[in-house]
Amino acid sequence: MFRIKARVPRKVLAMGLPTAWGAMAITYKLVCPLAQQDSIGARVVTSAVFFAVGTGLIVHVRQALLRELRQVREVAGAAQSALIRPLPPRIDGLNVAAAQLSADRSACVGGDLYEVIATEHGVRAVMGDVRGHGIAALSTVAAVLGSFREAVHDEPDLGRVLRRLDRALARHLRERARAEHPASGLEPDTPVAEEFVTVLLLEIGRDGEITALNCGHPWPYLLSGTRVEPLARADPLPPLGPFPLPAELTPSPCGSLLPGDSLVLYTDGVEDARDARGRFFPLQAALIGAVRNGPITPQAILRTLFTAILRHTRGRQGDDIAVLVLRNDRTRLACDPLGARGCEIGGSAAGARPTTTNPQPTNHI
Structure with missing residues (x-):
């Protein structure tokens, strides 16, 4: 039961962070006056904001995939250790x-x-x-x-x-x-x-x-x-x-x-x-x-x-x-x-x- 309860906040956190980053980028685009301007400086700032959000999403997804891969390898290693026992x-x-x-x-x-x-x-x-x-x-x-x-x-x-x-x-x-x-x-x-x-x-x-x-x-x-x-x-x-x-x-x-x-x-x-x-x-x-x-x-x-x-x-x-x-x-x-x-x-x-x-x-x- 403890493990099930511990996994729920982890999954919520894993989905919540990308959602929060996406919401911040959309809010910036719709609400911030700077994002509505057509000047070169405003466009550079807007591009930097979206680039930062995109980079954060990629890093987050990569870390999640690496974490899942480590878990799969641990499970596979444990299964093989149970089959081929140390002599x-x-x-x-x-x-x-x-x-x-x-x-x-x-x-x-x-x-x-x-x-x-x-x-x-x-x-x-x-x-x-x-x-x-x-x-x-x-x-x-x-x-x-x-x-x-x-x-x-x-x-x-x-x-x-x-x-x-x-x-x-x-x-x-x-x-x-x-x-x-x-x-x-x-x-x-x-x-x-x-x-x-x-x-x-x-x-x-x-x-x-x-x-x-x-x-x-x-x-x-x-x-x-x-x-x-x-x-x-x-x-x-x-x-x-x-x-x-x-x-x-x-x-x-x-x-x-x-x-x-x-x-x-x-x-x-x-x-x-x-x-x-x-x-x-x-x-x-x-x-x-x-x-x-x-x-x-x-x-x-x-x-x-x-x-x-x-x-x-x-x-x-x-x-x-x-x-x-x-x-x-x-x-x-x-x-x-x-x-x-x-x-x-x-x-x-x-x-x-x-x-x-x-x-x-x-x-x-």
């Missing part, structure tokens, strides 16, 4: 950091999505990219993320999680098509056929084993020591939306994420970012440069990447950008003095001394 710095022994940058400067929202959730089946992560960007993509982001957050706890198999996401997207597109064309009264056969979402699903077990399902999304990079290489090179499935999923969905084994290793997930806006001469952003080279001086935190990787991208594009990227970094900070038990890759991983054990420890950093760029 905790640690999830089941994994150090996590993520950030995104929208190409739509007027809305500050994008069509990229990500989430990391610890489940009884392992840590599951999703990285996706909705076609388009801005406020129009938020509803699709909400449909996919909402389905993922439920399915990862309910479904033991990663393939069934992907099918849940596919059904949620199809249902959302059908409902959107009916809302956009309500007069037809018909169920659309191929609703919004040009819409699609690329999706990468990852599952990281307690032993660090990685399995993945990829629907049209770039493969992440695995950072192990100073080595930077793609997690997998297999051809992905088509994006969700235009084509049905195959009958058999078998997650691909992608090796292990051992203590100290990191995964860098990203959307295609990173590699598609161009400089003034049309050259693409060299992501792998940037990651090699980031790890050249030894192990670094996910937060440092984010800062390095976003700084390099903004410098490369001069702040004028053409697509949304999102990066998610997962680093295995679980301890390795001292079962092998050489720290072999097959060594058991865990949090603690009787009589065992962990060979690696890592501090818990904050989750921000």
Whole structure:
């Protein structure tokens, strides 16, 4: 009630000021004797009065539009923050950091999505990219993320999680098509056929084993020591939306994420970012440069990447950008003095001394 009452005087003031200025100009023209004269001096004064009133009206309208734009951007930012929640710095022994940058400067929202959730089946992560960007993509982001957050706890198999996401997207597109064309009264056969979402699903077990399902999304990079290489090179499935999923969905084994290793997930806006001469952003080279001086935190990787991208594009990227970094900070038990890759991983054990420890950093760029 207080907010409603507070808005009424603000609206009255917003309409009252232009009305008052217009009334003053008309009153001057009709009543003031100087405005009735035809001399050059009188005409200059009259023109100055009307110019001042017109300038005041333009400034007032501009300020009102800027105020409305700020409110729209705040609402859009709040909506996206509610959809893409800030990730905790640690999830089941994994150090996590993520950030995104929208190409739509007027809305500050994008069509990229990500989430990391610890489940009884392992840590599951999703990285996706909705076609388009801005406020129009938020509803699709909400449909996919909402389905993922439920399915990862309910479904033991990663393939069934992907099918849940596919059904949620199809249902959302059908409902959107009916809302956009309500007069037809018909169920659309191929609703919004040009819409699609690329999706990468990852599952990281307690032993660090990685399995993945990829629907049209770039493969992440695995950072192990100073080595930077793609997690997998297999051809992905088509994006969700235009084509049905195959009958058999078998997650691909992608090796292990051992203590100290990191995964860098990203959307295609990173590699598609161009400089003034049309050259693409060299992501792998940037990651090699980031790890050249030894192990670094996910937060440092984010800062390095976003700084390099903004410098490369001069702040004028053409697509949304999102990066998610997962680093295995679980301890390795001292079962092998050489720290072999097959060594058991865990949090603690009787009589065992962990060979690696890592501090818990904050989750921000």
